[in-house]
Amino acid sequence: xxxxAIILGQTKFDDVKCQAAxxxxxxxxxxxxxxxxxxxxxxxATMSIILLATGLCFTLGLQQLIP
Numbered sequence: 001x002x003x004x005a006i007i008l009g010q011t012k013f014d015d016v017k018c019q020a021a022x023x024x025x026x027x028x029x030x031x032x033x034x035x036x037x038x039x040x041x042x043x044x045a046t047m048s049i050i051l052l053a054t055g056l057c058f059t060l061g062l063q064q065l066i067p
Contacts, residue, residue, distance in 0.1 A: 001044060004040060005037055005040060005041075008033060008036040008037050008040055009033050009036075009037050010033065011033045011036055012033070013029055013030050013031065013032065014029060017029045017030070018030040
């Protein structure tokens with residue numbers, strides 16, 4: 001995760017493409033490195049929560065069946 005965050009933090013966008021695109025905020029070539037790192041962090045946290053909740057529910061369900 002740290003390597004992915006470092007690589008995403010070093011990405012740069014092409015100024016010429018962004019100026020030619022017109023609307024900089026919505027063009028995919030004009031996304032800043034801060035946006036990439038933030039999206040990666042939110043995605044990683046969401047996936048961790050989903051996996052933790054699924055594992056916890058599975059474990060607690062087995063606990064009810066075993067006795």
